[in-house]
Amino acid sequence: MSDVRAPSPHRVAVLIQDGFIPFESGIPHRIFGKARDSDGRLLYEVITCTTDGPGPVQSDSDMVVLAPHGPEALATADTVVVPKFGSYDLTSADEVLTAPLKEALGMIRPGTRIMSICTGAFALAAAGLLDGRPATTHWAHTDDFRTLFPQVKLDPDVLFVDDGDILTSAGVASGVDLCLHVVRRDHGAAVANRVARVTVVPPHRDGGQAQFIRRPAQVSGSSGISTAIAWALEHLDQPLTLEKMAVQVSMSVRTFTRRFRQETGESPGRWLQRQRIELARNLLETTDLTIDRVAARCGFNTAQSLRLHFHAALGVTPAAYRRTFHG
Structure with a gap:
């Protein structure tokens, strides 16, 4: 009998730099890392890399992580996730797109799926990856985004935007919605629902199309209404x-x-x-x-x-x- 091997897992590379937010950077690991087929095989391999690595990377808190891969890992990825990182000035494109980051993003192969979480969209826009395309980012920074990148079709009113090979999400927890959306797009609702149950999050605030995107009801204890x-x-x-x-x-x-x-x-x-x-x-x-x-x-x-x-x-x-x- 011929040796029929299972296909290799889809490789997801999460790019972090100093000042990264552990929660946001951990979302792809948690969502993609829990996705399995009906036989229990992992559907994704999730790795972490940094522009100056491999080596230690300081988070925005007292946590330091050891990124096992440098930017060259981006050249082997099927999907690249760029979460928020750094304390850069969001009113300056030059501050956003540093030389190491520009070099790292340049290593991504044509056709690779690219995702951003929160203000990671600033990095993609500064690199020219969002020119003429729809995108979103954290609501608190939409004015700065519009000023810096008028060529991007910003939609500030959605949790995420799926534009095929480039997907952008709004702040923090919307990264969960985006990753679940991608799992559903790749492998169907059943796999995504299993991941959601294990992770204890709503299974589909996104649906499978842009028009299915949800915005949660806003109820704040300090709100006047x-x-x-x-x-x-x-x-x-x-x-x-x-x-x-x-x-x-x-x-x-x-x-x-x-x-x-x-x-x-x-x-x-x-x-x-x-x-x-x-x-x-x-x-x-x-x-x-x-x-x-x-x-x-x-x-x-x-x-x-x-x-x-x-x-x-x-x-x-x-x-x-x-x-x-x-x-």
């Missing part, structure tokens, strides 16, 4: 008006609407619509409720109304979404 947001999330099955939401925080409708936009970045009506869609997605994924019952639970009243709004938001019908993600 947090009581109204929490109340609305508990009553999505009911008709909700601005007056009803405003009274929860003892504000006029005008003041509430202004504060809501300031604190969430969107209107109350758009926010409510998005939360109803999110609830519908969750029910379609985790329950066997009929489409009519899902519509009622989410405040859409009829299945037809749910189908119209769901398709407008995600590009698929509720039934098609359930077939893809249920279980």
Whole structure:
């Protein structure tokens, strides 16, 4: 019999430099490192490299890690992940793209998939990798990003952007969503869901397309509108008006609407619509409720109304979404 060997795992190289954030840099190891096929074989090999390595790399805290690979490892990678690192000045492209970093990024083979987490997108943009392409980064730095890289089509309102061979994510935890999205894109929902269960994170805040990207509900204890947001999330099955939401925080409708936009970045009506869609997605994924019952639970009243709004938001019908993600 011929010796049929299993394919080699997809190699993921995580590039770190001094000032890296351990949490962000560990996300690819945790998500890709847990992905296995039905026979239990690892689907990814995740390695860590640095521009000045191999050697010790100082994090943004008291942690120092020993990166076992230098920049030459990037030339062997199938996917390269660039998280945030360093305390560089985000208002200067020259500060972002240092000579060692430029040399390291130049070692990446054509066709390699490249991902960024948080302000790692600044490094990709400074290297010209995002010119003319859609991308995102941490919301707190979008103004600096636009100023430095006007040639990039920045979308500050999403958790991540998948542009084929280059993918960028927003701050910190959105890196989890991005990595799970890539696992799902590579190996399907079943593998990604197993990784999510092991990691104890939501299995698909992303879905499989850009239009499936989720933004979590914002409820902050210090927020002036947090009581109204929490109340609305508990009553999505009911008709909700601005007056009803405003009274929860003892504000006029005008003041509430202004504060809501300031604190969430969107209107109350758009926010409510998005939360109803999110609830519908969750029910379609985790329950066997009929489409009519899902519509009622989410405040859409009829299945037809749910189908119209769901398709407008995600590009698929509720039934098609359930077939893809249920279980």
